[in-house]
Amino acid sequence: MKQQLEIKNLSVKVEETEILKDLNLTLPRGEVHAIMGPNGTGKSTLAKALSGHPDYEITSGEVLLDGENILEMEVDERARAGLFMAFQYPSEIPGVSIANFIRAARQARLKEGEELEATQFYKALYEKMDMLQIDRKFTSRAVNEGFSGGEKKRNEILQMAMLEPKYAIMDETDSGLDIDALRIVSDGVNKLRGPERGILLITHYQRILDYIVPDHVHVMWNGRIVKSGGKELALELEKKGYDWIKEELTEPAARA
Amino acid sequence: MKHELTSRETFDAYLASQKDMPRWWLDLKRESWDRFHDLPMPHRKDENWRFANINGVDLGGFHFGQNPEGEAAEKDLLERSEQVHQRAGRLVFANDRLVHHEAVSQKLSDQGVIWLPLEQAVRKHEDLLRKHFMAQPIKLGSEKFSALHGALCSAGSFLYVPRGVEIDLPLVACHWTNGPNSAVFPHTLVIAEDLARVTLVDFFASHQRHARNYVCGVNDLYAGPGSRVTYISAQNWGHDSLAFHLNSTQAFREAYVTSLNVNVGGRQARTESHSQVLGEGAHTEMQSLTVATGSQEFDQRTLQTHFKGHSVSDLLYKNALLDDARTIFSGLIKVEEEAQQTDAYQTNRNLLLSPTAEANALPGLEILANDVKCSHGATSGQIDDAQLYYMLARGIPESVAKQLLVFGFFEDILGKLENEEIAENLRSLIRAQFD
Numbered sequence A: 001m002k003q004q005l006e007i008k009n010l011s012v013k014v015e016e017t018e019i020l021k022d023l024n025l026t027l028p029r030g031e032v033h034a035i036m037g038p039n040g041t042g043k044s045t046l047a048k049a050l051s052g053h054p055d056y057e058i059t060s061g062e063v064l065l066d067g068e069n070i071l072e073m074e075v076d077e078r079a080r081a082g083l084f085m086a087f088q089y090p091s092e093i094p095g096v097s098i099a100n101f102i103r104a105a106r107q108a109r110l111k112e113g114e115e116l117e118a119t120q121f122y123k124a125l126y127e128k129m130d131m132l133q134i135d136r137k138f139t140s141r142a143v144n145e146g147f148s149g150g151e152k153k154r155n156e157i158l159q160m161a162m163l164e165p166k167y168a169i170m171d172e173t174d175s176g177l178d179i180d181a182l183r184i185v186s187d188g189v190n191k192l193r194g195p196e197r198g199i200l201l202i203t204h205y206q207r208i209l210d211y212i213v214p215d216h217v218h219v220m221w222n223g224r225i226v227k228s229g230g231k232e233l234a235l236e237l238e239k240k241g242y243d244w245i246k247e248e249l250t251e252p253a254a255r256a
Numbered sequence B: 001m002k003h004e005l006t007s008r009e010t011f012d013a014y015l016a017s018q019k020d021m022p023r024w025w026l027d028l029k030r031e032s033w034d035r036f037h038d039l040p041m042p043h044r045k046d047e048n049w050r051f052a053n054i055n056g057v058d059l060g061g062f063h064f065g066q067n068p069e070g071e072a073a074e075k076d077l078l079e080r081s082e083q084v085h086q087r088a089g090r091l092v093f094a095n096d097r098l099v100h101h102e103a104v105s106q107k108l109s110d111q112g113v114i115w116l117p118l119e120q121a122v123r124k125h126e127d128l129l130r131k132h133f134m135a136q137p138i139k140l141g142s143e144k145f146s147a148l149h150g151a152l153c154s155a156g157s158f159l160y161v162p163r164g165v166e167i168d169l170p171l172v173a174c175h176w177t178n179g180p181n182s183a184v185f186p187h188t189l190v191i192a193e194d195l196a197r198v199t200l201v202d203f204f205a206s207h208q209r210h211a212r213n214y215v216c217g218v219n220d221l222y223a224g225p226g227s228r229v230t231y232i233s234a235q236n237w238g239h240d241s242l243a244f245h246l247n248s249t250q251a252f253r254e255a256y257v258t259s260l261n262v263n264v265g266g267r268q269a270r271t272e273s274h275s276q277v278l279g280e281g282a283h284t285e286m287q288s289l290t291v292a293t294g295s296q297e298f299d300q301r302t303l304q305t306h307f308k309g310h311s312v313s314d315l316l317y318k319n320a321l322l323d324d325a326r327t328i329f330s331g332l333i334k335v336e337e338e339a340q341q342t343d344a345y346q347t348n349r350n351l352l353l354s355p356t357a358e359a360n361a362l363p364g365l366e367i368l369a370n371d372v373k374c375s376h377g378a379t380s381g382q383i384d385d386a387q388l389y390y391m392l393a394r395g396i397p398e399s400v401a402k403q404l405l406v407f408g409f410f411e412d413i414l415g416k417l418e419n420e421e422i423a424e425n426l427r428s429l430i431r432a433q434f435d
């Protein structure tokens, strides 16, 4: 069994429109992949469809997490199987503190009858908060309520750090972060990098890839991965824009 | 021999058991019994019963004075009555039978504090009882059931706190039902004289979670001038029970009364709360938290009457509804002409965690004074799908996610409770509804 997240021929519909078309992508543990692509091309759709969001209808394909098809699983089961989403637009949960929220998520990963140990939990939580330079006072604040854009993104990474997923998909975690926050968050993500974890970074900017250097870069276009390469592909995209990809894509058709 | 609850045989047997009680008490019982039979059953058209399931209000098939499981069960119930360890005294009843009486300290009794089971109080403190027992007007629709309570009630706690005496720890009363179809009539009477301070907690529960019982409880609070009275109740009757809890609060000059009812039990549970502001500068807080699950109906009728001004009454009823549950909130604020400079608020908030749950709200105002601040409002919110998805995406199972949202919804009340042990008890009661 290969330790990888394998997306095979995935097609996804939203409200009768096909957004992802026969998409293929493999993310092995230990690697960081970046996905870039123009607005509306289906990057967030991919992330949400993987997580099991009810609005996204899988019309064909498979998603194997370490060999196991997760498309049959409920949203929470997929998460407990080791899949994590850092959302582009995280929800606010009034009345539920960050500490209680993460605690419930950790508790859900324990075996039946096991109880989370409170002191250990807080020790781990404070450690990760310090790493991400989040004020400890945030533990008692309601999840994302009244948070600035950057604070919300940091909170996503905090949850990722606390839940130790096998595969993390980070949807535009870099947008809305100022230069300092970008560095802090990137440092945090780099610490979470390792042989036990695959990371998929969705981004519009090459800048974050200077901090979190990817093993592979994929370009998504119109619901498909149309080009893959190394880190230099991101630089090239930044220089040339997406039109270059478009031309490359239409060329063979023109020739035919 | 089991008799129908409302039959003559039931009452005769009860009177026989009361033959050593004072004459006035027996007279009051007879009078109440007659009144119960004279009063009509609630009618669909009664404004006080709007939206309620009238058909569910059926006293048939209940029995009084049974104790089928005897002393073994009582011992078990006593062990389960340890919710609050730090307490000033305790009373435990099972099927209206006194199981345990833990007196107050010598110091408190030397100060004149009286903490007794109701029947003993009736014998020893006739003046106080004649003045206060069932002396409050019942106006919110359950006059008939209140009369039955008056006729058959023997179990309950009587608490008297003399002028200036402050009790730090809570007094605790536990009322249990045991066995199927038993009927109980728990009573709570708190009298706090001038400047006294006291907290009383009532725990109501059935021995069996799905029991069918009939309950009609009355709790009356008398808060003398400058006193501080805190009353908390946790209602966890069996889920096939019919329950009434009728409250009346009298707040005199500068008194501060807080009441919090937490409701999770019953098939059909009705609370009636009447807060009477009788003195200038008095303040009453009326709070309620309900978790309605399955096909439960919680029916809440409230009245805030201001007879005197410079006073405050603040009502906040929060209902979390799951499954096919229903709630009814009907509240009225009445400010008499004389009660100038009154602040009266009434808020009902409903959190609907299921598309088939139903929350009804009937807020109301009747203001005769012209210099007042009053507001009433009811809101119902569906659980937000995006919030639920976000929690699921963190691996939190749906039932736990809903539980977190409910605790989030209740936190503004639970988080402010001063007594952490009581707060934790209430939390675990709420948590248990999600298992």
Ligand SMILES: Nc1ncnc2c1ncn2[C@@H]1O[C@H](COP(=O)(O)OP(=O)(O)OP(=O)(O)O)[C@@H](O)[C@H]1O
Residues within 6 Å of the ligand: A014, A015, A019, A037, A038, A039, A040, A041, A042, A043, A044, A045, A046, A055, A088
């Ligand atoms: N829930 C939805 N309902 C209707 N349309 C949707 C929904 N989600 C996505 N879409 C549509 O699917 C397409 C792809 O959207 P998606 O959010 O996946 O793009 P994206 O690549 O993440 O874009 P961006 O770079 O702007 O974040 C868009 O046309 C979008 O309007």
Ligand SMILES: [Mg+2]
Residues within 6 Å of the ligand: A043, A044, A045, A088, A171, A172
């Ligand atoms: Mg997007």
